Amino acid sequence: MSEQSAPTPTYTEWIGRTETVSDVASRSAAIGLASVLDRPLDAAETDRSELLPTGHWLQFTPTAPMNELGADGHPKLGAFMPPLDLPRRMWAGSKLEYHSPITVGQTLDRVTTIESITPKTGSSGRLCFVVLRHDVQADGVQALTERQSIVYREPAVLDPEQPSRQRPPRVSIGAPEGWDWVLSQQPLEATLFRYSALTFNAHRIHYDLPYATREEGYPGLVVHGPLLATYLVEGFLHTHPGAHVSAFEFSARAPIFCGEQIHVVGRAADDTSEELAIIAPDGGTALTARLSYR
Numbered sequence: 001m002s003e004q005s006a007p008t009p010t011y012t013e014w015i016g017r018t019e020t021v022s023d024v025a026s027r028s029a030a031i032g033l034a035s036v037l038d039r040p041l042d043a044a045e046t047d048r049s050e051l052l053p054t055g056h057w058l059q060f061t062p063t064a065p066m067n068e069l070g071a072d073g074h075p076k077l078g079a080f081m082p083p084l085d086l087p088r089r090m091w092a093g094s095k096l097e098y099h100s101p102i103t104v105g106q107t108l109d110r111v112t113t114i115e116s117i118t119p120k121t122g123s124s125g126r127l128c129f130v131v132l133r134h135d136v137q138a139d140g141v142q143a144l145t146e147r148q149s150i151v152y153r154e155p156a157v158l159d160p161e162q163p164s165r166q167r168p169p170r171v172s173i174g175a176p177e178g179w180d181w182v183l184s185q186q187p188l189e190a191t192l193f194r195y196s197a198l199t200f201n202a203h204r205i206h207y208d209l210p211y212a213t214r215e216e217g218y219p220g221l222v223v224h225g226p227l228l229a230t231y232l233v234e235g236f237l238h239t240h241p242g243a244h245v246s247a248f249e250f251s252a253r254a255p256i257f258c259g260e261q262i263h264v265v266g267r268a269a270d271d272t273s274e275e276l277a278i279i280a281p282d283g284g285t286a287l288t289a290r291l292s293y294r
Helices: 027-036 189-199 208-214 223-241
Strands: 020-026 086-098 107-122 125-138 140-155 180-184 243-252 262-270 271-281 286-294
Touching: 020 262, 027 189, 086 223, 189 223, 223 243, 223 262, 223 271, 223 286, 262 286
Parallel strands: none
Antiparallel strands: 020 107, 086 140, 086 243, 107 125, 125 140, 180 262, 243 286, 262 271, 271 286
């Protein structure tokens, strides 16, 4: 009799779980993010100023004690998140709707709900997509709704003869054509450190080079997906002064690594929306996005 493989867990009992956390929209975080973006704010002008549309990612930072962190630096699975047996984690994308602005000093409440858990099998092996819905209120008023997609993957398959895949940053082939505007960025080690500090993100792929290359198989430190998404929103606002973002959706396609020059690009999709992208040094698309505004 042939052996039957064990059924893939569905974790259906985790769907619908909620978690509520509170915070205060941080003045120092807003100033810190502006510094990371190389557009420093005058500290005297930040009181009651509006956060960037991605500024809420600097709030509600993780509070798990050190003994509750996993090998990758993230809080261990099995508390709020399902106990998946897939160790590699990446933020695959988000879809955000903005209802009212968040200003510095407001009291924030976030309710997170596990909306779906979807196991899949791809060319790289088993995957699992977890979609979280975040409902954020500011001083009791609904400010935004975000659906965040997280993908979990199997361990990297590494060649024991070559335990490290480290390689130099890719050289940029130049600014892409066909876009209404193009801005350039080059996230360095200090950039990644500061953004990790602002978000209290201990994921080791962003600062621990031996871990990133020898354990997860990357050629270098990985630039945060939400930082790349923030480059897009900030670039749009810089080129469209006075615009107000009403919705923003992004999807990660490929990683960007520390020290690489990238191009932040946008073009009009119609009168009220913009198509955005992060273009990798080799001309490939690392992140795609669409932004609606008024």
